[in-house]
Amino acid sequence: MxxxxxxxxxxxxxxxxxxxxxxxxxxxxxxxxxxxxxxxxxxxxxxxxxxxxxxxxxxxxxxxxxxxxxxxxxxxxxxxxxxxxxETIDLARAKAALARAEQRLQQKQDNIDFKRAELALQRALNRINVQEGNI
Structure with missing residues (x-):
């Protein structure tokens, strides 16, 4: 092959x-x-x-x-x-990043950069899915 x-x-x-x-x-x-x-x-x-x-x-x-x-x-x-x-993804760290991103998005404050928080959420979900094999 x-x-x-x-x-x-x-x-x-x-x-x-x-x-x-x-x-x-x-x-x-x-x-x-x-x-x-x-x-x-x-x-x-x-x-x-x-x-x-x-x-x-x-x-x-x-x-x-x-x-x-x-x-x-x-x-x-x-x-x-x-x-x-x-194999190198720290699942606990990725889940903590996910929680932080979700919290920022739920606060709906004017000074929060919405796009940045949304990208952080996507990155955290991606890392969690890859580490757990949910692809």
């Missing part, structure tokens, strides 16, 4: 580097699946999970908070402001 190298990189450094048989990612215009040999492309990513299918049928998950996916026939690079593979 053919494979392609996938790198997920953040400003803090590399998060993932492995050979996979397929990548499924959520772009701003919808979900895409990329196989080895795919034509070159670049697409903006939405907050969401990246599914990394490996040989043998196993799937790994990574929580990505936006960024870009660059596809080349032999390599896929994901550049994101922040990303975590499922």
């Amino acid at each position: 053919k494979t392609v190298t996938v790198n997920i990189v953040t400003p803090d450094g590399p998060v993932y580097d492995a050979e996979v048989t397929m990548v499924i990612a959520k772009t701003t215009s919808g979900e895409i699946g990329v196989l080895p040999g795919h034509i070159p492309m670049v697409a903006p990513l939405a907050i969401g999970a990246v599914k990394l299918k490996k040989e043998g049928g196993q799937t790994e998950l990574a929580a990505v908070n936006g960024g870009f996916i660059e596809v080349r026939p032999d390599k896929i690079s994901i550049l994101a402001p922040s990303a975590e593979v499922a």
Whole structure:
């Protein structure tokens, strides 16, 4: 079975580097699946999970908070402001972030940046779903 190298990189450094048989990612215009040999492309990513299918049928998950996916026939690079593979996500911390974001949104005060709180909520939910495998 053919494979392609996938790198997920953040400003803090590399998060993932492995050979996979397929990548499924959520772009701003919808979900895409990329196989080895795919034509070159670049697409903006939405907050969401990246599914990394490996040989043998196993799937790994990574929580990505936006960024870009660059596809080349032999390599896929994901550049994101922040990303975590499922095993490294601190579930208690993600749930605390979710509670803080929900509280900010419920306060409905004029000085609260609504869009920022909404994005924090999406990021927290994404991390929780990836860590728990609810994708």
